[in-house]
Amino acid sequence: MSSVTVRVPAKVNVQLSVGPLREDGYHDLVNVFHAVSIFDEVVAKESESITVQVTGDWSDQVPTDGSNLAIRAAQALAKHAGRTYGADLVIKKAIPVAGGMAGGSADAAGALVACNELWGLGLPLEDLMEIAGDLGSDVPFSLMGGTAVGTGRGEQLCELPTGGTFHWVFAPADGGLSTANVYAECDRLREESGVEVPWPKLNDSLMEALGTGDAYALGSHLSNDLQVAALNLRPDLAATLDAGRQHGALGAIVSGSGPTCAFLAIDATHARDLAGSLTATGAARTAVAAHGPVQGAILV
Numbered sequence: 001m002s003s004v005t006v007r008v009p010a011k012v013n014v015q016l017s018v019g020p021l022r023e024d025g026y027h028d029l030v031n032v033f034h035a036v037s038i039f040d041e042v043v044a045k046e047s048e049s050i051t052v053q054v055t056g057d058w059s060d061q062v063p064t065d066g067s068n069l070a071i072r073a074a075q076a077l078a079k080h081a082g083r084t085y086g087a088d089l090v091i092k093k094a095i096p097v098a099g100g101m102a103g104g105s106a107d108a109a110g111a112l113v114a115c116n117e118l119w120g121l122g123l124p125l126e127d128l129m130e131i132a133g134d135l136g137s138d139v140p141f142s143l144m145g146g147t148a149v150g151t152g153r154g155e156q157l158c159e160l161p162t163g164g165t166f167h168w169v170f171a172p173a174d175g176g177l178s179t180a181n182v183y184a185e186c187d188r189l190r191e192e193s194g195v196e197v198p199w200p201k202l203n204d205s206l207m208e209a210l211g212t213g214d215a216y217a218l219g220s221h222l223s224n225d226l227q228v229a230a231l232n233l234r235p236d237l238a239a240t241l242d243a244g245r246q247h248g249a250l251g252a253i254v255s256g257s258g259p260t261c262a263f264l265a266i267d268a269t270h271a272r273d274l275a276g277s278l279t280a281t282g283a284a285r286t287a288v289a290a291h292g293p294v295q296g297a298i299l300v
């Protein structure tokens, strides 16, 4: 096999509950991931060494050295297999970079699936999931897709059946936010307020809304504990969220650590209209309609 192509989705967190800061610097999370139809593509071609090239939207913001998560994933896979392998990776980026939609994790998951195939390793999903967990908390979900509850740092996953397709609009924001900075701001605000942080708990009403496919109920139960911190760092996002609500979004939240704003629509037509209104009124520079849940990293 000389070339392999894998398609990997972005994610939005429909619930992100952040527990108290642990001694190891992490937080216990209850993280309900939902994979949506904005895809990066990872192509892997036979080569002597592991390299990466990035094309498409956002490509200028992605490193192409050893810090690229796709390279790190390919190296981890080769190490796991116990041999030296090479691959020229080409990432076609559509997922916003540093946007709270797990774009880097998606590319890492894509590289794992692509190189597993290119190198003829035939490793089962469980092995790839284990390697993925070491690469980052969101990488296992990028492999798995669908809708899932993540606990621990977010990497222990349990798949959730959903009762239908949900329609979304995503408004990426210029500049990006560093996930680490948003968590640090969240900790700072919590310390400043002196309020005791409760242990994170799965929202049963949200589970029910997902299970029955009820977009109205899901919209009213979307939650993100990082939102206050993200809005503190990027106050301009509040107006974007408000504009979405005014145009009939069933729910409007910051996606993960932001700054992408996520809006839940009634159906596909409403999602298209909502995306059009957000850009026409200048509330968002760009807005993309998408749906979920979709499959995780797959060969195409």
Ligand code: ATP
Pocket: 061, 062, 063, 067, 068, 069, 070, 091, 096, 097, 098, 099, 100, 101, 102, 103, 104, 105, 107, 108, 138, 177, 179, 256, 257, 258
């Ligand atoms: P998450 O939602 O998982 O917190 P994010 O979507 O906010 O992450 P990413 O797009 O994954 O953020 O990018 C975070 C940083 O990782 C970027 O600023 C970039 O420098 C670096 N990075 C490394 N590899 C990649 C990659 N393949 N794609 C995107 N960013 C990458």
